Amino acid sequence: MMSKHDVGIHNAEKKTIMNQALTFEQGPIRPPSEAGSLLIRVTRNCPWNRCAFCGTYRGQKFSRRSIEEIKADVDAAKNVADRIKELSWQIGDGGDLTQRVLTQVVHDAGLPDAFRSVALWLASGGDTVFLQDANSLMLSTESLLQVLNHIRKTFPRVERITSYARARTLKGKSVEDYTALKAAGLTRLHVGMESGSDRVLKMINKGSTAQDLIDGGRKVVQAGVSLCLYIMPGIGGVELSREHALESARVVSAINPDYVRFRSLYVRRRSDLVDMVQEGRFEPPSEDEMVREIRTIVENISGVTTTLVSDHILNLLEEVEGKLPEDKERMLAVIDDYLSLSDDDRLLFQLGRRGGAIRGMDDFRLPGVRARLEAARLQIESETPGGLQEYIHAIKTRFV
Numbered sequence: 001m002m003s004k005h006d007v008g009i010h011n012a013e014k015k016t017i018m019n020q021a022l023t024f025e026q027g028p029i030r031p032p033s034e035a036g037s038l039l040i041r042v043t044r045n046c047p048w049n050r051c052a053f054c055g056t057y058r059g060q061k062f063s064r065r066s067i068e069e070i071k072a073d074v075d076a077a078k079n080v081a082d083r084i085k086e087l088s089w090q091i092g093d094g095g096d097l098t099q100r101v102l103t104q105v106v107h108d109a110g111l112p113d114a115f116r117s118v119a120l121w122l123a124s125g126g127d128t129v130f131l132q133d134a135n136s137l138m139l140s141t142e143s144l145l146q147v148l149n150h151i152r153k154t155f156p157r158v159e160r161i162t163s164y165a166r167a168r169t170l171k172g173k174s175v176e177d178y179t180a181l182k183a184a185g186l187t188r189l190h191v192g193m194e195s196g197s198d199r200v201l202k203m204i205n206k207g208s209t210a211q212d213l214i215d216g217g218r219k220v221v222q223a224g225v226s227l228c229l230y231i232m233p234g235i236g237g238v239e240l241s242r243e244h245a246l247e248s249a250r251v252v253s254a255i256n257p258d259y260v261r262f263r264s265l266y267v268r269r270r271s272d273l274v275d276m277v278q279e280g281r282f283e284p285p286s287e288d289e290m291v292r293e294i295r296t297i298v299e300n301i302s303g304v305t306t307t308l309v310s311d312h313i314l315n316l317l318e319e320v321e322g323k324l325p326e327d328k329e330r331m332l333a334v335i336d337d338y339l340s341l342s343d344d345d346r347l348l349f350q351l352g353r354r355g356g357a358i359r360g361m362d363d364f365r366l367p368g369v370r371a372r373l374e375a376a377r378l379q380i381e382s383e384t385p386g387g388l389q390e391y392i393h394a395i396k397t398r399f400v
């Protein structure tokens with residue numbers, strides 16, 4: 001009888017295979033842009049774990065993993081990739097990751113999760129790796145170099161290795177450190193900037209300042225490592241909305257990161273921000289106020305060649321994407337087009353976007369779309385005690 005690790009394995013090989021590690025650790029999150037990456041966990045959880053809006057690692061203790069553990073995980077991923085290849089040979093698909101092999105691996109509930117992860121990674125090209133969890137730069141540069149070298153040696157096809165990093169930690173390494181990391185294969189760092197306003201950063205207990213971001217970000221950019229900053233529209237609340245937008249634009253202008261990604265605020269249940277809202281210490285801005293913040297940010301970023309990205313469903317206007325400075329006017333026009341709608345139509349747009357019926361302003365203006373959304377609105381208002389706003393909010397809870 002075959003064990004759950006024995007898929008496609010001949011009996012003669014069993015002894016060897018049983019001695020190979022076929023599982024490896026994976027943390028809970030990665031950026032959406034790393035959906036196709038192999039996840040290699042180099043630390044566990046978050047060393048800060050105090051941001052008011054974040055509950056991802058709540059109650060979890062931070063730890064560094066040893067180099068031996070991390071290397072063993074990389075080796076396990078390689079073992080799994082080899083097993084998948086052997087399976088492909090055995091069923092006559094020549095060692096290729098065909099749809100048949102992918103389907104067999106992904107749908108075999110008896111296999112460790114690692115098979116699914118590696119198969120999907122290989123199907124995405126097998127050339128990108130993301131180092132988990134929240135702040136891989138907590139490892140010494142020497143340790144990170146060892147990890148990067150081992151990944152590149154084990155998987156020579158890997159072209160991109162990226163990671164999350166905190167602003168405070170970012171500034172603790174030198175340009176020389178980042179230059180060495182880049183040479184070893186580190187291609188991009190994802191940093192949760194949230195805001196460029198020190199008052200906002202303090203309010204949300206981010207544990208870093210705008211100057212930390214600028215100092216650390218500039219070193220990364222100078223070394224030629226790609227930098228992606230995440231701004232959270234809405235995190236200044238109603239009170240600090242404009243300052244949040246203006247200061248965020250100032251910090252981006254001072255750093256010139258390759259990417260800025262918007263992640264509009266959603267007040268999560270397992271976060272301190274919920275308490276702040278309930279105690280009246282924080283008033284979340286409306287959807288329209290967050291759109292206006294994004295407008296202020298886009299308008300006021302200057303002197304950079306950054307690409308702005310809205311690749312998260314929490315952002316109302318996903319069409320606000322493009323490279324600065326050439327796409328600035330087009331992005332502002334998208335925002336102005338939305339803001340020029342009547343109050344009723346903006347709500348219908350939100351309903352359509354959140355409900356998945358439309359993706360942008362062009363969809364909203366297609367013949368018959370507005371009438372269908374109006375009919376849906378009437379039905380929702382007759383059936384939902386809290387009305388349309390409540391209904392739209394409830395849909396958003398499914399996104400997080």
Ligand code: SF4
Pocket residue numbers: 046047048049050051054055056057134166192
């Ligand atoms: S640094 Fe990141 S992971 Fe850690 S608490 Fe803040 S937002 Fe969450």
